[in-house]
Amino acid sequence: MILQILAFLRKDFLIEKSYKFSFILGAASTFTGMAVFFFIDKLFGRVMTPYLAEYGAGYFSYVFTAAAFFGYIGTGAGSYAERLRAEQLQGTLEASLAAPVPPAVFLTALTAWNFIFATFELAIYALAGIFIFKLDLSNANVPALAAVFLLSAVSFASLGIFSSCFILLFKRGNPAAWVLNNFEGLLGGVYFPIAVLPLWLQWFSKLLPVTYSIRALELALHKGAGFAELKVELLALALFALTLAPLSVTAFGAALKKARKDGTLGQY
Amino acid sequence: MLIETFNLGKIYPSSGWLSLFGKNGPGTTALSGVDLRLPPGTITGLTGPNGAGKSTLLRILSGRLTPDTGTIALDGTEADDAALRSRAALAETGTRNFYPRLSAADNLYFFGALYGLSRAAVRERTDALREPLGIGRNDLEKRVDALSEGAAQKLSLARALLRRASALFLDEPARNLDLQSAAGFSALIKDLAAKEGLAVLYAAHNPEELAKVCRRVLVMENGKIKG
Numbered sequence: 471m472i473l474q475i476l477a478f479l480r481k482d483f484l485i486e487k488s489y490k491f492s493f494i495l496g497a498a499s500t501f502t503g504m505a506v507f508f509f510i511d512k513l514f515g516r517v518m519t520p521y522l523a524e525y526g527a528g529y530f531s532y533v534f535t536a537a538a539f540f541g542y543i544g545t546g547a548g549s550y551a552e553r554l555r556a557e558q559l560q561g562t563l564e565a566s567l568a569a570p571v572p573p574a575v576f577l578t579a580l581t582a583w584n585f586i587f588a589t590f591e592l593a594i595y596a597l598a599g600i601f602i603f604k605l606d607l608s609n610a611n612v613p614a615l616a617a618v619f620l621l622s623a624v625s626f627a628s629l630g631i632f633s634s635c636f637i638l639l640f641k642r643g644n645p646a647a648w649v650l651n652n653f654e655g656l657l658g659g660v661y662f663p664i665a666v667l668p669l670w671l672q673w674f675s676k677l678l679p680v681t682y683s684i685r686a687l688e689l690a691l692h693k694g695a696g697f698a699e700l701k702v703e704l705l706a707l708a709l710f711a712l713t714l715a716p717l718s719v720t721a722f723g724a725a726l727k728k729a730r731k732d733g734t735l736g737q738y
Numbered sequence: 739m740l741i742e743t744f745n746l747g748k749i750y751p752s753s754g755w756l757s758l759f760g761k762n763g764p765g766t767t768a769l770s771g772v773d774l775r776l777p778p779g780t781i782t783g784l785t786g787p788n789g790a791g792k793s794t795l796l797r798i799l800s801g802r803l804t805p806d807t808g809t810i811a812l813d814g815t816e817a818d819d820a821a822l823r824s825r826a827a828l829a830e831t832g833t834r835n836f837y838p839r840l841s842a843a844d845n846l847y848f849f850g851a852l853y854g855l856s857r858a859a860v861r862e863r864t865d866a867l868r869e870p871l872g873i874g875r876n877d878l879e880k881r882v883d884a885l886s887e888g889a890a891q892k893l894s895l896a897r898a899l900l901r902r903a904s905a906l907f908l909d910e911p912a913r914n915l916d917l918q919s920a921a922g923f924s925a926l927i928k929d930l931a932a933k934e935g936l937a938v939l940y941a942a943h944n945p946e947e948l949a950k951v952c953r954r955v956l957v958m959e960n961g962k963i964k965g
Contacts, residue, residue, distance in 0.1 A: 477851030481837060481844070488839045561835035565897075568802055569852035570824040730819060731804040732751055733797070736835075 482583035546627035628714030739904035746808035783952030829898035872919035
């Protein structure tokens with residue numbers, strides 16, 4: 471298992487390294503994106519403050535940390551389908567799956583590089599936030615944050631695995647990704663607290679794991695909220711994680727079996 | 739390893755809109771009632787017109803495709819896809835199913851690792867295969883997207899031979915090879931079959947190519963083995 475995961479990691483690192491401009495341009499766009507929110511805060515920050523009072527943070531602090539976190543856990547949601555599609559287009563998916571690699575190991579190996587790179591990007595975000603944009607993260611409750619990260623990562627990875635089942639079977643047209651990309655940002659509290667939304671939309675927000683993730687993150691980071699204060703959010707995330715994780719891996723195994731039966735594994 | 743198939747059948751489902759709702763049309767029959775016996779240490783040829791079902795049979799025997807009917811037995815024990823994938827290797831021609839931006843060597847390291855082979859083991863095996871397959875040392879360091887068709891074909895063969903599988907399925911293995919490399923490959927396959935007891939099924943259109951390598955040749959047509 472370790473040899474196989476390391477093989478994927480080495481392969482993906484070598485491929486990324488061969489695209490020399492990609493990393494530099496990605497890093498540059500990260501900073502410009504954050505600068506936009508910085509100046510929005512400067513322009514409108516006072517108007518947003520009542521909705522942000524419970525988090526103890528101004529708009530820029532809120533959105534910077536939420537966007538950074540969303541980008542990280544979004545790796546889980548997006549990278550399974552993205553990597554699977556890349557393997558399909560290169561013609562390497564069937565050859566890779568011809569090896570006796572269990573589906574759970576394959577899925578872990580497939581996105582290991584994405585997660586490692588996302589962690590690196592998150593560290594850059596954090597350093598930029600602290601040293602360039604002067605964010606105050608001194609109240610952060612680290613154990614609670616770790617729990618939020620872990621449960622959120624598992625929940626989003628599971629959603630990503632569900633999404634990859636569509637890629638495996640239908641190649642293009644991914645309704646799971648469509649929902650994730652179009653609604654999570656709007657309804658999840660990433661760019662503004664969900665309290666800004668009308669009540670009927672807030673009900674939909676409560677169905678999304680990202681809503682609990684962002685809320686728990688912001689409270690743990692800016693107000694130092696611990697396990698007791700975050701029990702509702704952590705329980706919701708735990709339920710999402712414990713339910714979605716085994717279901718998603720089972721669904722992937724079933725999709726793989728169907729693709730082998732239909733003879734479409736090598737198609738794109 | 740003795741490989742036997744009993745009444746093997748495969749119908750590819752239709753791909754219309756109704757298939758989204760589980761309503762499939764008649765589909766395409768690729769294999770029908772195929773009974774086959776591949777003893778260890780032998781090379782069996784397989785020929786037939788385009789669309790006869792040769793590639794489908796090879797893909798089922800290597801565990802990449804699930805049959806709809808029939809069974810496959812390895813040494814007398816019924817085997818599923820997973821068992822076939824772990825014990826059989828397939829080399830397909832005409833497909834560049836490698837990572838184009840990696841070197842040939844890095845591709846072999848990657849696929850070898852998926853089968854539990856260390857870099858040292860892959861290097862050792864590749865060194866042993868280089869001469870019979872006619873793989874130049876320079877070709878191993880080149881990116882796959884810079885390889886010629888023949889070099890890519892040799893890489894595909896090298897990948898299939900990296901691990902010591904019990905069965906080897908070859909789909910037009912010599913198609914893009916020069917005469918010297920084709921001869922080297924034929925000698926290598928005969929040697930491996932004899933020394934390691936490989937059961938080999940070798941699909942090709944060229945009867946002369948099959949005659950040089952195979953003890954017997956089966957003819958497929960319309961999804962069935964004739965005779």
